[in-house]
Each structure stands twice: as structure tokens, then as C-alpha cells.
Amino acid sequence: xxxxxxxxxxxxxxxxxxxxxxxxxxxxxxxxxxxxxxxxxxxxxxxxxxxxxxxxxxxxxxxxxxxxxx
Numbered sequence: 001x002x003x004x005x006x007x008x009x010x011x012x013x014x015x016x017x018x019x020x021x022x023x024x025x026x027x028x029x030x031x032x033x034x035x036x037x038x039x040x041x042x043x044x045x046x047x048x049x050x051x052x053x054x055x056x057x058x059x060x061x062x063x064x065x066x067x068x069x070x
Contacts, residue, residue, distance in 0.1 A: 010064060029047075
């Protein structure tokens with residue numbers, strides 16, 4: 001069992017990491033919209049990579065605390 005204070009710190013860190021990844025995805029989407037010559041494969045792979053990283057952060061939190069990240 002993870003102490004409540006540690007869980008709160010861990011949740012905040014995980015939320016911050018996820019928010020940073022989501023911000024990068026938004027930035028990449030805007031870049032792709034503004035620049036049609038931006039390689040679609042790179043764009044698609046980058047979005048997939050961000051999604052996988054977000055899922056990994058959520059899974060790590062769940063394994064450490066036994067709870068889903070809200």
C-alpha cells in the first residue's frame with residue numbers, strides 16, 4: 001500500500017507527464033495543419049508514440065498504487 005502523500009505526489013507527476021505529451025501532440029497537429037508538406041508517416045508515428053507513452057504512464061501508476069489514474 002502506498003501512503004496517501006506519496007500517491008498524491010505520484011499522481012501529480014503522472015498528470016504533468018501526460019499533459020506535456022498531450023501538449024506536444026497538439027503542437028504537432030497544428031504543425032501538420034499549417035504545413036501540408038510535413039511527412040504524414042512521421043506525424044502518424046509521433047502520435048502513436050505519444051499515445052503509447054501516455055498508456056505507459058497510466059500503467060506504471062496503476063502498478064505502483066493499485067489504482068487507476070484519474
